Amino acid sequence: MKLFIINGPNLNLIGKRETNIYGKQSFDDYFINLIKKYPDIDFGYFQTNSEGEIIDKLQSKDFSEDGIILNAGAYTHTSIAIADTIAGIKTPVIEVHISNIFRRESFRHKSFIAPFCKGCISGFGLNSYRLAVEYFLLKSK
Amino acid sequence: MKLFIINGPNLNLIGKRETNIYGKQSFDDYFINLIKKYPDIDFGYFQTNSEGEIIDKLQSKDFSEDGIILNAGAYTHTSIAIADTIAGIKTPVIEVHISNIFRRESFRHKSFIAPFCKGCISGFGLNSYRLAVEYFLLKSK
Amino acid sequence: MKLFIINGPNLNLIGKRETNIYGKQSFDDYFINLIKKYPDIDFGYFQTNSEGEIIDKLQSKDFSEDGIILNAGAYTHTSIAIADTIAGIKTPVIEVHISNIFRRESFRHKSFIAPFCKGCISGFGLNSYRLAVEYFLLKSK
Amino acid sequence: MKLFIINGPNLNLIGKRETNIYGKQSFDDYFINLIKKYPDIDFGYFQTNSEGEIIDKLQSKDFSEDGIILNAGAYTHTSIAIADTIAGIKTPVIEVHISNIFRRESFRHKSFIAPFCKGCISGFGLNSYRLAVEYFLLKSK
Amino acid sequence: MKLFIINGPNLNLIGKRETNIYGKQSFDDYFINLIKKYPDIDFGYFQTNSEGEIIDKLQSKDFSEDGIILNAGAYTHTSIAIADTIAGIKTPVIEVHISNIFRRESFRHKSFIAPFCKGCISGFGLNSYRLAVEYFLLKSK
Amino acid sequence: MKLFIINGPNLNLIGKRETNIYGKQSFDDYFINLIKKYPDIDFGYFQTNSEGEIIDKLQSKDFSEDGIILNAGAYTHTSIAIADTIAGIKTPVIEVHISNIFRRESFRHKSFIAPFCKGCISGFGLNSYRLAVEYFLLKSK
């Protein structure tokens, strides 16, 4: 099984700043653990601060992956363009969030991409990614 | 580990009606499978169509469980009272939804309970419950 | 033909209080007249102030009735849960109101259940119920 | 008893176009059947696509009829002028709709005329007109 | 000086119905008095229930009158088309209302035509028309 | 007949600044002309930039005047307090505006005081005051 993780803007800062909120583990470290936990899964990973590059990557990964795990960061709440891409590709996409976005400012309660994703997992810290992996494992059985 | 599942209004109809949407498996059958899959977890289960009884059950299960998995059904979108109960109890509560609520009518996009839950899992069919169980397993390690 | 009437909150007060608005006839008296008027119809009747019990009754009466006449009272304007039940059952449901709800406060103009009912009859006093009966008679011919 | 039916814009297309929605019976055919069903009622009928002509007809029919059955079509949702006319005349007016307007676009959920009509009947197909007739019969007894 | 008065929908009912609100004087009687009061003014008058005919009349009266006094009735609150006509013609138009529209339903507080009229006079009963006449006299001096 | 004119904030600037909009005549000069035009009327006049002083003056002038002409300036759009005063006093109050407030920013379209005034006259320049005087003359006959 091939799974690809795409992280959007500012998610490269995790573990480095605002550690009281996001904890002290960087996503790179977390990703290494993830690979170890699931030796049978072929993982890929990409982070960018650019809306356009998320679209480019989603398009290029279509057909080559069994599933995409997307944390679009703040673009979740503003990008119709990313939503359109998800609607246009065949590979199932799962929306994940580290924090519980419904506890935060009201402009974070709106997700443009949610209607086009398979499902949404939010609020479980970095474990949100792992639950998404578990879903793909469940589905593939 | 003790986990308690609470299902709200109309979730007793799953597998019996609108099977094109929700599939042919009833929640009772699914629950039996869940118990078998996780022999080390002590599961409890309760379904009601009454907002007040959801509150009663949440209050009575506080302190006696390690986690609560709540699918409040339509009360998700209208009940401040259930939200207050979740805020008032100590046991962590996970909000789950079978369908992707963001693909449906706009009045289903608002969740009063989300800000007070640990996290939210929606759109994965009955697997949403299982991902919630997985989270409690991950956390307990 | 079997028809079941469900009355929601405060409709047990009709004929007892606010008689200047609702008249001096209680629903119980009206119901007796209705039975006499239509000797060939097998009527059932249930009143409750509880949202959950309306849902319970709608679910239990599915398949056993030819039609349901529902005056959900104030839950008309707030209950997505009752709306979901109507959407989930097979028996046709007609929404009735004694008063013209569009002459009253703006929060009474919104009906969550209307989109899922066969049709709506409002403003004809207790005759609203009788017109609903007439519809089922017309349809059954 | 004299009853007058007024049909607003596009209701002359019924039975001719969009027959999958509105059925294959034209209103003219339906009207002939209605006359036959109620030989003791003196029916009149008028259709127009013009807002002003609905107002003209409502004004001219005041005092000469026992009741008016009005399907204002799309003007239901936009015409304060027709609402004012209904408020100004003495003859009771019943608002009818063939389709369940609450299942359709949200701009059809607002009725400017409803607060000024005796009552509203919607969603019963062409039978909506007949239920209105039944009401006038009930009232006249 | 030539002045033309245009009355919109339902203003032909004044003095005939709802006399507790609008008084017992019809506009026709009022108009005769107006002519007598101002023998030097050449008055014209037109009433219609049709939005389109108000537009037709406004267009045809442009250039031939010194001023137009318009009570567009309910079209005041819904007609962008009449507003466009006023914007397009040269003759100054004064908006008048018999009742104080700001004491009534909120949908009557919006006037589409007001921004394009010279000014607005509302709430003075039939005297609103006379104050409009006085303005044209003041201006012509 | 005794009439009192109250001018609100910034109306003391008329004729002095923004003369392209309001003309070169100050309200003081206009007021002198008004007195001359109507020798039989006993006029009073007060200008203030303070919301509280408008209320004080309205209260103190009640019973001693036959009518009050109020241009509340920007307080028209923000002051519920002035509206309450007008509702509480017996002397009829007419709302006047020099400019056509409906041609300006949308926050100027709302008048808190309009529902409690006898009527409203706007858009006729300083002649708006004179039309208000004319109304009191008409009414006194």
Add this chain to the structure above:
Amino acid sequence: MKLFIINGPNLNLIGKRETNIYGKQSFDDYFINLIKKYPDIDFGYFQTNSEGEIIDKLQSKDFSEDGIILNAGAYTHTSIAIADTIAGIKTPVIEVHISNIFRRESFRHKSFIAPFCKGCISGFGLNSYRLAVEYFLLKSK
């Protein structure tokens, strides 16, 4: 004098959880003190998490009490049905809140029941109930 206190959802948790907010005194303890303070008043008390049971109790207590003190908890903000009951009964109802609801989330600023209650007292902790008692004492003198 007979007074009845009705407490809505989650008010049975007071003094047990979130003691930093609500203090360490349970309502049961408070109620015992209240009875002692006013030996001449015949107090009754009922708590429920169910909207329908609040309605049942309000209806059954009508005519048998001199006053009802209602803390509807979160149903304050969502229940039109409870509002209708208060409107329909004769016994005066006072709305009380322990916390200052206007300092909290905006969805708590709306009270459906307030327009139908005699008055509202909020923000005084458990003393809010006592002030309501004082009002009934003042009124009864």
Add this chain to the structure above:
Amino acid sequence: MKLFIINGPNLNLIGKRETNIYGKQSFDDYFINLIKKYPDIDFGYFQTNSEGEIIDKLQSKDFSEDGIILNAGAYTHTSIAIADTIAGIKTPVIEVHISNIFRRESFRHKSFIAPFCKGCISGFGLNSYRLAVEYFLLKSK
């Protein structure tokens, strides 16, 4: 190929008034040029200020034309009735506007008819009509 052009309210004023905005060419002159430019097309043309007559014409031209070019003027923004007609007829309708409606007042940004038209062309002056003709030519090839 047969094409029919329908122009709504105030479009008869083009070239006569507000020539700084709409230019000095009347639609009649433009129409003559259009006929000359496309000798193989059988053109028809109708202008009215009445909403009802636009509906009448749309209904009567159905089946007899290959395409309809509609500039509904201000009714674009207010008429659900015209929208219903377009939805009900078979002949494809193209919405055109002379000016760029998105540069004007916000109430002109909403088009009730757009969802039911084949497409929309706005902002190209009288050339908007010609582009619509070009579309029908392209489609017919």
Add this chain to the structure above:
Amino acid sequence: MKLFIINGPNLNLIGKRETNIYGKQSFDDYFINLIKKYPDIDFGYFQTNSEGEIIDKLQSKDFSEDGIILNAGAYTHTSIAIADTIAGIKTPVIEVHISNIFRRESFRHKSFIAPFCKGCISGFGLNSYRLAVEYFLLKSK
């Protein structure tokens, strides 16, 4: 104990006008009775129609009083400035209203000052002030 009562705009009219609503007792008379009822309390009183003077008084009374009872009248609904003052001073302020503001126009349902006051008492007539006094007595014990 020292308590200071501040009354805002138009509250000097109580007992003098609109006596059908507010009763025939002036606040001055009520205040004399209040002083007699509570001989141990040192009362002060101030009324003004000016927003600024309410702020001045609140600032000057800080530190010198044990409590302030504020009926800000219409400024309740419009004054952020008074709200800021209450937030800035140390003396607890109680918001009182004579009428039930939630039964009145919707613009009276919003209180800018409520979040910064200790609590709110509304709807008990002049007794609202007395209940506020009772609270300060309860608290001081």
Add this chain to the structure above:
Amino acid sequence: MKLFIINGPNLNLIGKRETNIYGKQSFDDYFINLIKKYPDIDFGYFQTNSEGEIIDKLQSKDFSEDGIILNAGAYTHTSIAIADTIAGIKTPVIEVHISNIFRRESFRHKSFIAPFCKGCISGFGLNSYRLAVEYFLLKSK
């Protein structure tokens, strides 16, 4: 004549995915046909998924082209930045859309760029581009 076509996000997917909606022709194929159809026009073409690159290209193409045809895709509805660029450059820009955006989700009805474009063409499939070309041809004559 030199014309430049800019396509925004996801428009590179046309003809490849969702072919039931957009048809089986890719834009590249369409573009080749376009070049052949208009041999006298010097066409350029650019596609990007990045908002910033659309701005870069619009800026760089100013002065060097006679016209720009822009399908900004989803950025149409969210990008004030692209709107600012169009406002800032001299070359006329035409907004085109393949689908009828007014038939789709309401968030697609808003165009930030429309007020700054020469005009808008939507709903004609790939022919929307060709109609834009036709406009530039008409204008250049």
Add this chain to the structure above:
Amino acid sequence: MKLFIINGPNLNLIGKRETNIYGKQSFDDYFINLIKKYPDIDFGYFQTNSEGEIIDKLQSKDFSEDGIILNAGAYTHTSIAIADTIAGIKTPVIEVHISNIFRRESFRHKSFIAPFCKGCISGFGLNSYRLAVEYFLLKSK
């Protein structure tokens, strides 16, 4: 150069209360330092809690100053009257705020005066005033 500083409601409390937010320096002390820092500037200063007095002062200082620095406090968000004054006077006005108003309640994000001021400086503590002074210095060079 002559500069005049106007401070609105509650700004006299700075340095005295809520010192954790605003610091321990009073504006009077700050003002003395400001005078010392810029010996060549002729400063004036005025503080009031009254909206009307801000207007009076702005009007009286027009023509006599080179610039006005205005911190209108809470009136920033509610006063159209002050906005009108700024629009009417010639002397440039700069809006300053001590705190970052965009971090606070949403009703503080709206400034009625901003569109009429030269510019806005907020969030720099008392240094906001000094930056305004720097602007006038820059401009005068």
Add this chain to the structure above:
Amino acid sequence: MKLFIINGPNLNLIGKRETNIYGKQSFDDYFINLIKKYPDIDFGYFQTNSEGEIIDKLQSKDFSEDGIILNAGAYTHTSIAIADTIAGIKTPVIEVHISNIFRRESFRHKSFIAPFCKGCISGFGLNSYRLAVEYFLLKSK
């Protein structure tokens, strides 16, 4: 002291186009003057039309600068992603705007980044940047 200036979309056009609004000085020329004016400050500068590159630059400049001056252009009003970056970095950021954004379209009145910046300076032309520099100088003393 090290200060870094980041300019967002279209700010490279300043001085080149729309010179009637923004003046004839390009930012590059202005920047050279700024460097000369403050020889002790180590300035850096970056302009981009891409939202993602603004984020990249803000992240990379954290820790290496004493302050950042950000004119995010149109992204000010749409970018939650940039706001998140500012919230995540340690270096203080000042928001500047050349024009008075509150005089322009209402969609420019909303700033997503303002709550996370130290302060905001708008409306002073290119001097807005210089005032920001002055603030950092004041703070560093």
